[in-house]
Amino acid sequence: KADQHRDRITRFGILKHRAKLQEQYLWTQVDFKSEGENDLSNKALKAATKLKGCGQFLLFHNYYTIDQVKLAKAHYCSRHLLCPMCAGVRAAKSMSRYVQRIEELMRQNRKLKPVLITLTVKNGQDLQERFKHLRSSFRTLLDRYNDYKKKGRGFNQFCKIDGAFYSTEYTYNPKTKEWHPHIHIFALLNEWIDQEELAETWHDITLDSYIVDIRRVKKPKEHGYSKAVAEVCKYALKFSDLSLENTWEAYLSLKGNRLTGCFGSMYGVKLPEKTHSRLQSLYFITRQSVRSMGFFIVFFKM
Numbered sequence: 001k002a003d004q005h006r007d008r009i010t011r012f013g014i015l016k017h018r019a020k021l022q023e024q025y026l027w028t029q030v031d032f033k034s035e036g037e038n039d040l041s042n043k044a045l046k047a048a049t050k051l052k053g054c055g056q057f058l059l060f061h062n063y064y065t066i067d068q069v070k071l072a073k074a075h076y077c078s079r080h081l082l083c084p085m086c087a088g089v090r091a092a093k094s095m096s097r098y099v100q101r102i103e104e105l106m107r108q109n110r111k112l113k114p115v116l117i118t119l120t121v122k123n124g125q126d127l128q129e130r131f132k133h134l135r136s137s138f139r140t141l142l143d144r145y146n147d148y149k150k151k152g153r154g155f156n157q158f159c160k161i162d163g164a165f166y167s168t169e170y171t172y173n174p175k176t177k178e179w180h181p182h183i184h185i186f187a188l189l190n191e192w193i194d195q196e197e198l199a200e201t202w203h204d205i206t207l208d209s210y211i212v213d214i215r216r217v218k219k220p221k222e223h224g225y226s227k228a229v230a231e232v233c234k235y236a237l238k239f240s241d242l243s244l245e246n247t248w249e250a251y252l253s254l255k256g257n258r259l260t261g262c263f264g265s266m267y268g269v270k271l272p273e274k275t276h277s278r279l280q281s282l283y284f285i286t287r288q289s290v291r292s293m294g295f296f297i298v299f300f301k302m
Helices: 002-028 039-053 084-108 127-151 195-206 226-233 244-254 275-279
Strands: 057-063 068-074 113-120 161-173 178-189 212-216 260-264 285-292 295-301
Touching: 002 039, 002 068, 002 084, 002 244, 039 244, 084 161, 084 178, 084 226, 084 260, 113 127, 113 226, 127 161, 127 178, 127 195, 127 244, 127 260, 161 226, 161 244, 178 226, 195 212
Parallel strands: none
Antiparallel strands: 057 068, 057 285, 113 178, 113 212, 161 178, 161 260, 285 295
16 A cells, blocks of 8 residues: 555656646746736736645545555645646546446446447537537437436437436647547446437537447456546546647636536435545544645654
8 A cells, every 4th residue: 555655646746747837837828017907817827826836735644554545635726627636636536436336326237238438529729619519519418318318208329328427528639720529428328329320319419520439348357447437537637638738728718617427327326335434433644745845745643
């Protein structure tokens, strides 16, 4: 477990480094001469200030009697569309939450079939417009799904989903200067979906895309469904394929929009008692990491 903790600290360091690069880029977008009159400059200043303080404080509890280390407290900027540090933490929490839900639903019904579904729309240079088109189209598909589940009318292949969660990914092609938003879905099916029929339904809604990808999910013994869940959770929080400039543009375009969610049986799943509540009665050592002058200073406390 000590190795896992060191690996976690290393990952935090990598994310913090990327966040620092984003922060430095944002400072270049601040016009100090405008004296607060430039709205875009004000947004960059506020975001840079937030990123500067993100991840400066981490508090771990080392439950030495069971050899587990848990992150207990931390200071985050909560700009997950802009900050890799917050994005990584958010993705990890989402993964843990949905893996538990999937395992519980599969325990209740072994006949459910796990798949990964991708829905796309046509590329475009205006990210905000393309995202709104994708979101509107997906809402229409969900409305039809809910209408069938509640009233038994308007069946389509998407209605074969028992429950699912989704995440929106947005990529950028520097050659064409176009954005490509698309939705990734981890779904549990009652019956296998006819991909061609679903593609026709999707095109009827979007009017510009037939592209629907469906892949079966296998369950490796060592990882369970965590690998497939990670594939979906990471997309809305992915920074490695975007430049600092594109990340800032995406943040300005998508801030305030919901990029993840769930529906069907995946919503409101009742789970067993959480592990952290059982840890409350155990002894632990506190490990406090404070970033100062570019270094982590670690304090130990019983």
